[in-house]
Amino acid sequence: MQVVLVEPGKAARITEIGEDLQDMQEIVGGLIQALYPWEDPAAIVCNDEGKxxxxxxxxxxxxxxxxxxxxxxxxxxxENFSSLTEQQLQKYQQKFRCPEKFIPTPNGLLCLRIESVVTPKEKNKKPSNYER
Structure with a gap:
């Protein structure tokens, strides 16, 4: 089935996984837990004992x-898990695209979203050994 995979420190990506319980447990590293935080017919499947x-x-x-x-x-x-629709794949990949870093503070955890930065290429830059 087609899902959005979200790994710590990485951008979310669309991938194909098996539908067997063992396949899902292998991905999350243990017993699975399903969360249903949205009205959309979609679930988050994570490790039940992750914390x-x-x-x-x-x-x-x-x-x-x-x-x-x-x-x-x-x-x-x-009552079954299934592939996401094309619209859902795009929606959830976008929602979780940026990795997050957590920093402990005296008031609790501070969450920083890591946005990818694309540096523009320099236009018409001549090589340093360029002669006129």
Whole structure:
């Protein structure tokens, strides 16, 4: 099934995964837990014991929790997980595109979103050994 894979420290990406329980457990590194934070028919599938296991902090979820370890977002059809629609793939890849860094402070964790920076190429720059 086509899902959005979100790994700590990396940009979210669209990928194909198997539909078996073992495939899903391998991706998240243990027992799976499904979260349903949106009205959209989509689920976050993460490691059920990620915080207890001390997996790395990954992304803030809707301003109320932090998901640890690798997780993926998949569609829901009835009681089964399914591929996301093309629109959902784009939506959730965009939503989780930027990795997040968590810094402890005296008032709790500070979350920094790491935006990718593209440096423009210099136009018409002549090589240093260029002669007139």
């Amino acid at each position: 207890i296991m001390g997996l790395p902090l990954n992304r803030v979820l809707e301003d109320y929790d932090i998901i640890t370890g690798t997780f993926f977002i998949c569609g829901i059809q009835g």
